[in-house]
Amino acid sequence: xxxxxxxxxxxxxxxxxxxxxxxxxxxxxxxxxxxxxxxxxxxxxxxxxxxxxxxxxxxxxxxxxxxxxxxxxxxxxxxxxxxxxxxxxxxxxxxxxxxxxxxxxxxxxxxxxxxxxxxxxxxxxxxxxxxxxxxxxxxxxxxxxxxxxxxxxxxxxxxxxxxxxxxxxxxxxxxxxxxxxxxxxxxxxxxxxxxxxxxxxxxxxxxxxxxxxxxxxxxxxxxxxxxxxxxxxxxxxxxxxxxx
Ligand code: ATP
Numbered sequence: 001x002x003x004x005x006x007x008x009x010x011x012x013x014x015x016x017x018x019x020x021x022x023x024x025x026x027x028x029x030x031x032x033x034x035x036x037x038x039x040x041x042x043x044x045x046x047x048x049x050x051x052x053x054x055x056x057x058x059x060x061x062x063x064x065x066x067x068x069x070x071x072x073x074x075x076x077x078x079x080x081x082x083x084x085x086x087x088x089x090x091x092x093x094x095x096x097x098x099x100x101x102x103x104x105x106x107x108x109x110x111x112x113x114x115x116x117x118x119x120x121x122x123x124x125x126x127x128x129x130x131x132x133x134x135x136x137x138x139x140x141x142x143x144x145x146x147x148x149x150x151x152x153x154x155x156x157x158x159x160x161x162x163x164x165x166x167x168x169x170x171x172x173x174x175x176x177x178x179x180x181x182x183x184x185x186x187x188x189x190x191x192x193x194x195x196x197x198x199x200x201x202x203x204x205x206x207x208x209x210x211x212x213x214x215x216x217x218x219x220x221x222x223x224x225x226x227x228x229x230x231x232x233x234x235x236x237x238x239x240x241x242x243x244x
Contacts, residue, residue, distance in 0.1 A: 001028045003063060003152045003184040009048050010057035018044045019208040022058070026152065026186060031178045033195035033216075034188040035238060036205035042188040043082065045205065046156050049186075050080055063151060079150035079183075081158065085141025089130040093121055093140050096129060100144040107147055115143040118181075119173055135166025139173060146177065153177060155187045159194055167194065174198045192230040196220075204238040212237055 002025050009022035019041040026032055036042050047053045049060050051067045051074075060067040065074035087096055094112065101107035116125040119139040129137060138158060145153055158174070159167045175198055177183045189195050195202065202219040204212045212219065220233050228236065 002026070002061070003028055003030075004049065004186070005061040006045075006049065006058070007061070008058040009045065009055060009060065011044055011048055011053065012056045017208055019048070019205070020057075022048075022205075022210055024203050024210060024213055026184050028151070028182065028184055029178075030201055031174070031185045031187070031199045032201045032203060033199035034186055034203055034205070035190070035192070035195060035234065036188075037239065038190075040205045041208040042205055043156055044208075046080070046082055046154055046186070046188060049154065050078065050082065051075060052082065076148070077151040078154065079142075079145030079148065079152070080154040080156075081138075081141045081145055082154075082156045084160075085137065085144060087129050087137055087140060090128060092128055093125045093132070093136075093143075096140060097125075097143060097147060100147055104148045111147065115147050118146065118176070119143040120169065133166065135162050135169045138162060138166065138170055142170070142173060142177075146181075146183070150183060153183050153185045155185065157189055158187060159189065159191055167191070171197055192234055196230045204234075206238055 004026040006022050006024050010020045011018040022045055034042050048055055051071055062074040062078055067074045093116065097112045097115065101112055116122045119142055121136060121139055129140065159170050162170065171194060174185060178185055187199065196216060200216055202214050202216060203210060220228050220230060222228065
């Protein structure tokens with residue numbers, strides 16, 4: 001089942017083409033890594049999908065609903081963190097989740113405790129967020145993003161700035177959400193080992209255009225069958241302006 005379909009997405013600002021001709025789909029069960037050099041257009045694409053910026057051209061369908069024509073129904077089952085999660089530092093994790101829950105109808109107290117447990121914060125949920133590590137804050141952000149039981153979760157650089165333990169915590173959580181909770185996930189990241197660890201598909205963007213849409217295995221294999229590491233594959237197949 002198609003959870004997300006992007007058709008010919010294009011964003012122009014004045015004369016600048018930020019992204020163009022972006023076509024890809026995400027199906028139930030997919031964990032898709034979205035890679036590309038700095039400034040390639042990952043965040044722009046994600047913002048277009050979420051309706052945070054307006055499409056110049058193209059169509060985004062989420063669960064079959066067009067974000068332009070049926071925004072509420074399209075976005076209802078999407079959770080996302082773009083850049084860093086917005087958290088109230090002086091409030092507890094629980095209160096932050098409660099504020100997010102108020103944006104939706106019918107999120108029970110039990111559901112708040114349930115998501116706290118899913119992200120492994122159940123023992124600290126009544127503590128102030130200012131006392132949390134970065135990894136814990138990121139997991140709280142993910143808890144907010146999944147509170148309404150999304151079918152699609154979009155994470156922009158979810159492990160940015162985290163230490164090794166934080167990276168492992170978030171990685172395990174992403175795997176858990178995909179495997180046990182059946183959430184399709186799109187993750188943008190520069191951390192290739194991370195992407196390799198959790199994703200079954202890779203899409204790559206270069207200078208605003210998609211340059212590949214592969215299974216992880218395809219991505220790491222050259223046409224002649226040579227196997228590459230994910231870093232080697234990135235340099236050979238994607239690269240960025242610095243490498244060209
Ligand atoms: P990074 O990995 O560094 O986060 P990215 O792939 O997410 O990069 P984007 O943030 O999508 O890249 O930016 C794509 C390009 O569009 C960049 O060159 C950026 O400077 C440019 N850009 C982004 N927003 C605007 C805007 N509102 N007006 C003009 N140019 C913009």
